[in-house]
Amino acid sequence: MEHLKGKIALVTGGNSGIGYATAKELKAQGAEVIITGRRKTAVEEAAAALGVTGMIADQGSVNDIEQLAFAVGQQFDKIDILFINAGVLENTTIENATEAAFDNVIGVNFKGAYFTLSRFIPLLNDGASVVFLSSNTASMNAAxxxxxxxxxxxxxxVMRIAATELAPRKIRVNSVSPGPTATEIMNKAGYTPEQLSQVNAWILERVPLKQIGKAEDVAKMVAYFCGEAASFITGAEIVMDGGMSL
Structure with a gap:
């Protein structure tokens, strides 16, 4: 069903993982989709495979974000869906944390996401939908x-405050918080196959539903937030982790 026909959607980090799956789902539901990423070849290949528009931008750079907003405004004028998804992962104890690791993760996952919303607010149509990709770890306390x-x-x-600030324009802001999901982010974080196997075994012990999440399921939840069925939902976080955080 083309629930999103006539909508223009932007997905950051749309060349792989949850971003790619969401771009595919939004397009299947009728939206015109733009994906972004910082790796030119990966973005171009993903855009061609999906049949969407690809733009190069590093969410860790406010300058890139501002240039992206300008380019999107020039080509599309306004957008109806903004999925702020791009993210990186580095694990470390507090004692052994480095400034570089802190700046990388916070720079992309928080600062970059914050300024993506900030700079795209003028491009959002009234009644638009914004979705942040958060994580079940936001409310957990793992070492x-x-x-x-x-x-x-x-x-x-920020999601909840943005929902309050943008409510007068009927712009809804929500977040989806997946638990362990089968994507490439763990490989990118430098885990070896043996380490990944150990991590997956550890995860399955702690997930009541005894399974790893799928990017396609997260994509469907994002699309739901962007559709008419969720027109009275804003400031909400949906946790999708098979019960891991219970």
Whole structure:
């Protein structure tokens, strides 16, 4: 069903993982989709495979974000859906944390997400939908996750405040917080196959539904938030983690 026909959607980090799956789902529901990413070849290949528009931008750079907003405004004028998804992962204890790791994770996951929303607000049509990709770790307290978890927790705070600020324009702002999901982010974080196997086994022990999440399921939830069925939902966080955070 083309529930989003006539809508223009922007997905940051849309060349892989949850971003790619969401771009595919939004397009299947009738939206015209723009994906972004910082790797030119990856974005171009993903855009061609999906049949969408690809634009190069690093969410960790406010200058890139501002240039992206200008380019989108020039080509599309306004957008109806903004999925702020791009993110990075680095795990470390607080004691061993480096400034570089902190700046990388917070710079992309929080600062970058914040300024993506900020700079795209003028391009949002009244009645638009904004969705942040957060994480179930925003409300959990696992060792080695202090930087990533605190960034996602801060993101949820911004989501709720943005929902209040943008309500007069009927712009809804929500977040989806997946638990463990089968994407490339763990590989990008430098885990070896053996380490990934150990991590997955550890995860399955703690997930009541005994399964790893799928990017396609997260995509459907994002699309739901963007559709008419969610027209009375704003400032909400949906946790999708198989019960892990219970």
């Amino acid at each position: 080695n996750s202090s930087i990533y978890s605190s960034g996602k927790s801060a993101l949820n705070a």
